[in-house]
Amino acid sequence: MVTFELNGQIKSFHIDQGEFLIDTLRRHHVVSPRRGCDTTSCGVCTVLIDDQPMPSCALLTARVNDKKVTTVEGIADFAAELSAYFGKEGADQCGFCNPGIALSVYAMAQTEENIDDDTIRHYLVGHLCRCSGYVSQTKAIKAFLEGRK
Amino acid sequence: MNIDNLVKPTSLTEAYKLLTADQSNTVIAGGAWLKMSKRTIKNGIDLTAINSLKGIKEEADVIRIGSMTTLSEIERDETLKQYYSGILPQAIAQIMGVGLRNLVTIGGNIMSKHGFSDIATPLLALPCTLEFHHQGILSFAEFIEQKPLKKDILKAIILEKQDGRGYFKKVKKTALDFAILNLALTKDENGFALAIGSRPSIAMNAKEAETYLSQQPILNDTVIKKAATMALKHVKLGDNPRASKAYRSALLETYMLRGLHHLNQTNPQEGASK
Amino acid sequence: MKTKMATVNQPHASKDGKGIMMGRKAYTDDLAPADALILKVLRSPHAFAKIKSIDTKNALKIPGVECVLTHKDFKRNAHTRAGQGYPEPSPHDKFPIDEYVRYIGDEVAVVAAIDEKTAIKAIAAITVDYDVFTPVTDFEKAKNNQTLVHPEDGIYEMFPIGFDPKKNLAAGYHMEVADVEKTLKESDVVVEESFYTQAQAHVMLEPHTVNAQIDYNDRLVIHSATQTPFHVRRIISQVLEVPLSKIRVIKPRVGGGFGGKQAIHGEILAAKITLLTGKATKMVYTRKEVFEATYTRHPMRLDLKIGATKDGKITAIDCYGLSDTGAYGEHALTVFMVTGSKVLPLYNKVDAVRFHGDVVYTNRTPAGAYRGYGAIQGNFALESIIDMLAAKLNMDPIKLRQKNMIAEGETSPIFEIMGEGTEGTAMYMETCKLDYCLTRGLKLSQWYHTYPRKVHGDKVRAQGMAIAMQGSGIPYIDMGAATIKLNDDGFYNLMVGATDIGQGSDTILAQIAAEGLKTDLENVAVYSSDSDLTPFDAGAYASSTTYVSGNAVYKAAKEMEKMLLKEAARVLKVDIDAIDFDGETFKSKDDEITLKDLSNQLYYNDEQKQLTATASYVGHKSPPPFMAGIIAIEVDKATGEFEVLDYTSVVDCGVPINPNLAKGQVEGGIVQGLGMAAYELADRTKNGKLIQADLLNYKIPTTMEIKTLTTEFAASYEESGPYGAKSVGEIGIDTPPAALANAIYNAVGVRITSLPITPEKILSAIKEKENMQ
Ligand SMILES: Cc1cc2nc3c(=O)[nH]c(=O)nc-3n(C[C@H](O)[C@H](O)[C@H](O)COP(=O)(O)OP(=O)(O)OC[C@H]3O[C@@H](n4cnc5c(N)ncnc54)[C@H](O)[C@@H]3O)c2cc1C
Numbered sequence A: 001m002v003t004f005e006l007n008g009q010i011k012s013f014h015i016d017q018g019e020f021l022i023d024t025l026r027r028h029h030v031v032s033p034r035r036g037c038d039t040t041s042c043g044v045c046t047v048l049i050d051d052q053p054m055p056s057c058a059l060l061t062a063r064v065n066d067k068k069v070t071t072v073e074g075i076a077d078f079a080a081e082l083s084a085y086f087g088k089e090g091a092d093q094c095g096f097c098n099p100g101i102a103l104s105v106y107a108m109a110q111t112e113e114n115i116d117d118d119t120i121r122h123y124l125v126g127h128l129c130r131c132s133g134y135v136s137q138t139k140a141i142k143a144f145l146e147g148r149k
Numbered sequence B: 001m002n003i004d005n006l007v008k009p010t011s012l013t014e015a016y017k018l019l020t021a022d023q024s025n026t027v028i029a030g031g032a033w034l035k036m037s038k039r040t041i042k043n044g045i046d047l048t049a050i051n052s053l054k055g056i057k058e059e060a061d062v063i064r065i066g067s068m069t070t071l072s073e074i075e076r077d078e079t080l081k082q083y084y085s086g087i088l089p090q091a092i093a094q095i096m097g098v099g100l101r102n103l104v105t106i107g108g109n110i111m112s113k114h115g116f117s118d119i120a121t122p123l124l125a126l127p128c129t130l131e132f133h134h135q136g137i138l139s140f141a142e143f144i145e146q147k148p149l150k151k152d153i154l155k156a157i158i159l160e161k162q163d164g165r166g167y168f169k170k171v172k173k174t175a176l177d178f179a180i181l182n183l184a185l186t187k188d189e190n191g192f193a194l195a196i197g198s199r200p201s202i203a204m205n206a207k208e209a210e211t212y213l214s215q216q217p218i219l220n221d222t223v224i225k226k227a228a229t230m231a232l233k234h235v236k237l238g239d240n241p242r243a244s245k246a247y248r249s250a251l252l253e254t255y256m257l258r259g260l261h262h263l264n265q266t267n268p269q270e271g272a273s274k
Numbered sequence C: 001m002k003t004k005m006a007t008v009n010q011p012h013a014s015k016d017g018k019g020i021m022m023g024r025k026a027y028t029d030d031l032a033p034a035d036a037l038i039l040k041v042l043r044s045p046h047a048f049a050k051i052k053s054i055d056t057k058n059a060l061k062i063p064g065v066e067c068v069l070t071h072k073d074f075k076r077n078a079h080t081r082a083g084q085g086y087p088e089p090s091p092h093d094k095f096p097i098d099e100y101v102r103y104i105g106d107e108v109a110v111v112a113a114i115d116e117k118t119a120i121k122a123i124a125a126i127t128v129d130y131d132v133f134t135p136v137t138d139f140e141k142a143k144n145n146q147t148l149v150h151p152e153d154g155i156y157e158m159f160p161i162g163f164d165p166k167k168n169l170a171a172g173y174h175m176e177v178a179d180v181e182k183t184l185k186e187s188d189v190v191v192e193e194s195f196y197t198q199a200q201a202h203v204m205l206e207p208h209t210v211n212a213q214i215d216y217n218d219r220l221v222i223h224s225a226t227q228t229p230f231h232v233r234r235i236i237s238q239v240l241e242v243p244l245s246k247i248r249v250i251k252p253r254v255g256g257g258f259g260g261k262q263a264i265h266g267e268i269l270a271a272k273i274t275l276l277t278g279k280a281t282k283m284v285y286t287r288k289e290v291f292e293a294t295y296t297r298h299p300m301r302l303d304l305k306i307g308a309t310k311d312g313k314i315t316a317i318d319c320y321g322l323s324d325t326g327a328y329g330e331h332a333l334t335v336f337m338v339t340g341s342k343v344l345p346l347y348n349k350v351d352a353v354r355f356h357g358d359v360v361y362t363n364r365t366p367a368g369a370y371r372g373y374g375a376i377q378g379n380f381a382l383e384s385i386i387d388m389l390a391a392k393l394n395m396d397p398i399k400l401r402q403k404n405m406i407a408e409g410e411t412s413p414i415f416e417i418m419g420e421g422t423e424g425t426a427m428y429m430e431t432c433k434l435d436y437c438l439t440r441g442l443k444l445s446q447w448y449h450t451y452p453r454k455v456h457g458d459k460v461r462a463q464g465m466a467i468a469m470q471g472s473g474i475p476y477i478d479m480g481a482a483t484i485k486l487n488d489d490g491f492y493n494l495m496v497g498a499t500d501i502g503q504g505s506d507t508i509l510a511q512i513a514a515e516g517l518k519t520d521l522e523n524v525a526v527y528s529s530d531s532d533l534t535p536f537d538a539g540a541y542a543s544s545t546t547y548v549s550g551n552a553v554y555k556a557a558k559e560m561e562k563m564l565l566k567e568a569a570r571v572l573k574v575d576i577d578a579i580d581f582d583g584e585t586f587k588s589k590d591d592e593i594t595l596k597d598l599s600n601q602l603y604y605n606d607e608q609k610q611l612t613a614t615a616s617y618v619g620h621k622s623p624p625p626f627m628a629g630i631i632a633i634e635v636d637k638a639t640g641e642f643e644v645l646d647y648t649s650v651v652d653c654g655v656p657i658n659p660n661l662a663k664g665q666v667e668g669g670i671v672q673g674l675g676m677a678a679y680e681l682a683d684r685t686k687n688g689k690l691i692q693a694d695l696l697n698y699k700i701p702t703t704m705e706i707k708t709l710t711t712e713f714a715a716s717y718e719e720s721g722p723y724g725a726k727s728v729g730e731i732g733i734d735t736p737p738a739a740l741a742n743a744i745y746n747a748v749g750v751r752i753t754s755l756p757i758t759p760e761k762i763l764s765a766i767k768e769k770e771n772m773q
């Protein structure tokens, strides 16, 4: 049994000791963390643990006991707003990488001051995207952060 | 990885007891590397509840990095950024992305003894020792040579406080790749330390070149060239799918030259790798 | 006719971006029933073997295992998984599960269990006794090899494609215009070179996924991450001998395809077990399975000879190609033909041209469709050798291209000779802004500012370029259809069989519909690709969606408008001609009615009827988009390492229906092309095992490698396209390999002829050159 704060609500789940957070979440219909690899290499499964991005595919669920877990469902307004900028830049395609990116951008916006292109790339580099070519994503994120000022 | 049971000891003694109780019992740090193994672990020993293993502490003569410190914490640490031109945080910042660095630990990296490790290489070039629960203190070089690795718990990485400068270079294909070759070069009042890793095996020192350099009154082009040639001669390089031995040799020579020139020019404050 | 357009050619945000970013349920795995049996496949560890015996008893004993199927449980129905129009130009050489395994990753058995853990356990409990053969792993030695990848009976071609399994040939092709050898002999200058391209992996981030269930109507319902739902339905029906009418295939949101989801993947196994057990099933490929057991790009060797006069008129091009289709022949012939047909016409003024060669079977992961589809391989070879020719002629490679490349109003005999698997279609280039693309690209990249190179110590800056063309659908073969339905309150549903796989086609097609109906984009709700509900579409491949499906939508919108006008005329009691419709209101001289009111009347009050317009389109030609691509790099002479500084693309894709999404297609293509050009290794061991079979080792570009992209579109209007559009989905991928090779040459004077172009290859070429001097 594990108890944690999931997107603002305290939840308890029965789990296997060896199970990973991505599987616990998906089994309970929180589907935004998706699996893009088996080797912690793609960033698609990113969630926030105490507001810091982490790959949920490599994180044992037992370990998030008492912690704060945020998936993109938990930052819905932020994600919706960001998506408008992705739309404006033509940065959204298949979208498989997008929820993970939204969470990293959220963490970045909370952690960093004076965000420039290099800061954005620093946070984005763990998020593979095979569709967009990246440049439009960086532009969209920059414009979004400008827009929030 | 398959874990039957996860235990969260709160003391090292308890953890060590568990670790030695059964062959398949395993310490779990970040768990990211273990995850990819096909092993079945009877008891996974989660070290997250042992507070003494966490964080970076500056003491009078040393900097102690707890084995459970995440790569992100090291990357952001102000003291380490100043230490030998900040080569350790620099090297760490080049490992994967923010998310993974928030999860994985320096202890996990060291204990994995990855050939490609971008952490072993700078540590081998720094005045560094490892503190184990059972074995006590080992020098980093002793640790690398220990085969097979004794079942023990790494407590901390201990860096001796010294004024020195450093240079680190990771040659890689894309930002998310393992190193094709990495180098860490340092210079302090005791002389030079030159470590080369991802050869593709784990880092080793270019000892002859270190000795030679430390004996030279000045560092000029001829001396640097000679040191690079010596390093090339004594450091064992090999092939793997990422690169051939021949290419690694070329990289080693070029970056040894560049690194030494860099050390020769910069003052300790500016140590960015070029 | 050009008029200012309201919805088309506007940078609308994609219709689905928000919901996706917010993490809503969308992809195949999100939609699987919670109680679906989990399917896992036991895959061959051998590159070539025959199963002597297979024992599943122990696996079946594990609690929670529902069933284990092997080749004995399937009827031997030969088929092709290619996912092409029917009859397919690919050999029927695959059985659902066979007693032979032909590559590491080939299916041996499939397990269905209550959860993943149990399924994995069951897989491990199956014992197989193999008769292991020496595999054919070197494609240059495959033809006439004593080992036959397909020794079995019962496989066949649907029509002549050069299929000859007794020689390890999946397909072959030959065409020649005039006498190439003679023309070459008479040419002042001849350059000759062989080029090699690798088995690039698609690496769409969503792994191949399928789920199947039987609904309350007793029909088999399949959700699949596919580019071709209608082909999937047909193939399942053929292979499992289930009537087509019993099968419904739904394509949910797809997380990238790039051709890798054109062919079928786990659908047959999932369908079979669901039919057998009556239970829902789900199969999600691991990333390793995606690498080892789906499809790759066809690796090729292309031997090129090019002849020219002293003053740089290209006289002849001769290309022999050898393509490696791997264990099965999906897209063997067609990819090979495109290597010629969408590359060679770039230099249409030659006196003679020949394209010929073989597509061989080997014991490696099958090759299949992949964005670029042969054209990228051909482009790498041709656009490299053009620069080599320029060097030999001592001529500016730009001038050489300008003198010889295809221009508006011109044609090439190749268009008529070569189609995809069949003969082609003669056509003239009604739009070809290649010349503009090139000039503009040179200007944007400040080409002559750096050309040929700028040296700062060990660091050398240089640029390299290539031009490219692609197609827009497969004429006379692939059809797209669209239905527009009017609803009460006056909004529309647009139902299309065209498959949005992340490229934004739902949005683009809705824009075309909105433009045709003069309405807002928000007023068109799109639903794509459900074989029960949407009209037929061949699928998302061959750069066909905008042009072919787009034309169908355009026609449907026009049809709908006609219906609306007829109803409005009835209500307003005037002639149709006397009505002015602005998308919202129908006005006659003295009366008017809004669309909203008209729709509500139609559905509730007066002469009630449903208005639905369906139209279909099949191309009569395949107008090529064109582009010029210019890469700027900085090379480190001492290590061979290089950094990509910028990539300039100027593209003629007709009118971009959505400039933002079009830019996304181009830039995504460029970066994927750069991946093939520079980073993506796909090596095999002697035993045929893929070395880079996960994302730790197979390296696609990241945001650190790609810092700047400069992308523009040429003003262009293709009469035959919807609102002037041509395709844009594939063209972006074609130029990077040759452009990079040319840039490396410009920088350090060495010519790399095999992909990927790694620092190691560059350095070793530099050293070789130094040693020779
Ligand atoms: C996708 C990916 C890419 C990577 N790329 C790089 C790279 O480019 N460069 C690089 O240097 N590293 C790289 N790494 C490795 C990474 O830096 C870590 O070394 C690795 O993840 C192990 O750390 P962990 O905390 O996850 O350890 P775990 O997986 O938890 O443990 C690894 C091993 O160390 C043992 N262990 C852990 N802590 C202790 C301890 N305190 N005492 C005793 N034994 C212990 C465990 O029992 C286990 O055997 C990469 C890892 C991944 C997953």
Ligand code: FES
Binding pocket: A034, A035, A036, A037, A038, A039, A040, A041, A042, A043, A044, A045, A046, A055, A056, A057, A058
């Ligand atoms: S699924 Fe790829 S990093 Fe977690």
Ligand code: FES
Binding pocket: A092, A093, A094, A095, A096, A097, A098, A128, A129, A130, A131, A132, C205, C255, C256, C502
């Ligand atoms: S949008 Fe498809 S992977 Fe990023």
